[in-house]
Amino acid sequence: SAKSAGRNGYRFFDAAMTVAADERLRLEADLRRALTNGEFVLHYQPKIGAASRRLLGFEALIRWQQRDGSLVAPARFIPLAEETGLIGAIGEWALNTACQTLQRWRGEGLCNLSMSVNLSARQLRNPALPAQVQGALARSGIPPERLEMEITESVAMEDPARTVEILRELKAIGISLSIDDFGTGYSSLAYLKLLPIDCLKLDRTFVIDIETDPNDAAICAATIRLAHTLGLSVVAEGVETVEQARYLDGLDCDVMQGYYFSRPLPEDAARAFIIHGVRGGEPAI
Numbered sequence: 553s554a555k556s557a558g559r560n561g562y563r564f565f566d567a568a569m570t571v572a573a574d575e576r577l578r579l580e581a582d583l584r585r586a587l588t589n590g591e592f593v594l595h596y597q598p599k600i601g602a603a604s605r606r607l608l609g610f611e612a613l614i615r616w617q618q619r620d621g622s623l624v625a626p627a628r629f630i631p632l633a634e635e636t637g638l639i640g641a642i643g644e645w646a647l648n649t650a651c652q653t654l655q656r657w658r659g660e661g662l663c664n665l666s667m668s669v670n671l672s673a674r675q676l677r678n679p680a681l682p683a684q685v686q687g688a689l690a691r692s693g694i695p696p697e698r699l700e701m702e703i704t705e706s707v708a709m710e711d712p713a714r715t716v717e718i719l720r721e722l723k724a725i726g727i728s729l730s731i732d733d734f735g736t737g738y739s740s741l742a743y744l745k746l747l748p749i750d751c752l753k754l755d756r757t758f759v760i761d762i763e764t765d766p767n768d769a770a771i772c773a774a775t776i777r778l779a780h781t782l783g784l785s786v787v788a789e790g791v792e793t794v795e796q797a798r799y800l801d802g803l804d805c806d807v808m809q810g811y812y813f814s815r816p817l818p819e820d821a822a823r824a825f826i827i828h829g830v831r832g833g834e835p836a837i
């Protein structure tokens with residue numbers, strides 16, 4: 553449809569649609585140019601302590617800024633970036649930028665916060681990843697324990713034995729590791745136990761109806777118990793209402809993220825969020 557056509561008349565890549573070869577080439581060239589022209593931006597979504605209602609840190613989420621100022625969501629370009637290998641350069645840019653932003657805030661006295669960065673399948677399998685992480689830490693000066701990387705459950709379970717190896721290497725650097733979108737993939741509990749991770753991020757699909765769907769509530773409760781038994785913390789994704797927040801708090805969930813607390817914010821708005829405080833909580837400083 554005309555509505556789904558982009559600024560130059562192409563449609564953005566979408567896993568559910570077949571994109572004509574020439575359109576793909578055009579989008580690939582545009583992605584490449586976007587990187588050199590600095591058209592990507594990171595937005596930062598707060599992570600809130602469930603019991604303390606304190607700001608613990610942020611997750612960096614990429615957007616592609618168009619000339620008219622509009623933003624293209626990652627779901628519309630990350631899959632093609634992944635397919636073409638451009639994700640390598642884009643992901644490294646995101647990692648370095650997220651670390652630099654956190655260090656800038658630290659320089660302004662906004663300390664004790666963490667930064668999470670998402671990793672795609674191809675990035676995880678790139679043998680240069682540990683060196684890239686060390687480089688980003690060294691260049692920015694942020695302590696490794698302030699950096700967290702998120703990999704989705706489905707990516708982690710594609711080749712579990714290999715994932716264990718890679719994650720051990722990352723863990724040795726001293727960073728934290730999370731399994732993203734937990735509950736939507738097919739985790740083998742045997743492998744989950746072997747993964748050197750710190751945290752499970754409970755997928756938003758279980759949180760949406762947590763108060764009304766007993767199955768979802770049971771999945772959330774069981775996941776939180778399992779995680780705690782394994783020594784892992786739990787972040788609930790997609791918390792949109794005060795009722796969901798209270799329910800998750802009652803299940804002993806550790807951390808919450810979602811529109812109820814804040815949407816992902818541009819850097820300046822994120823800085824203001826740090827200074828002015830959390831809904832129902834105290835400022836971080």
Ligand code: C2E
Nearest residue numbers: 613614625626627646670671672790791792809810811816
């Ligand atoms: P994710 O890592 O699971 O991130 C959570 C997504 O849920 C984000 O979408 C966020 O804006 C959205 N979200 C947060 N709270 C709520 C809520 O309360 N309700 C609803 N409906 N949505 C909420 P976003 O920013 O569009 O990112 C989508 C996905 O794109 C991410 O899912 C992540 O897998 C990927 N992604 C984003 N940035 C990067 C990046 O720098 N590198 C890579 N490799 N992937 C990225």
Ligand code: MG
Nearest residue numbers: 611670702732
């Ligand atoms: Mg994530």
Ligand code: MG
Nearest residue numbers: 732733753789
């Ligand atoms: Mg997620």
Ligand code: MG
Nearest residue numbers: 733755756789
């Ligand atoms: Mg998710």
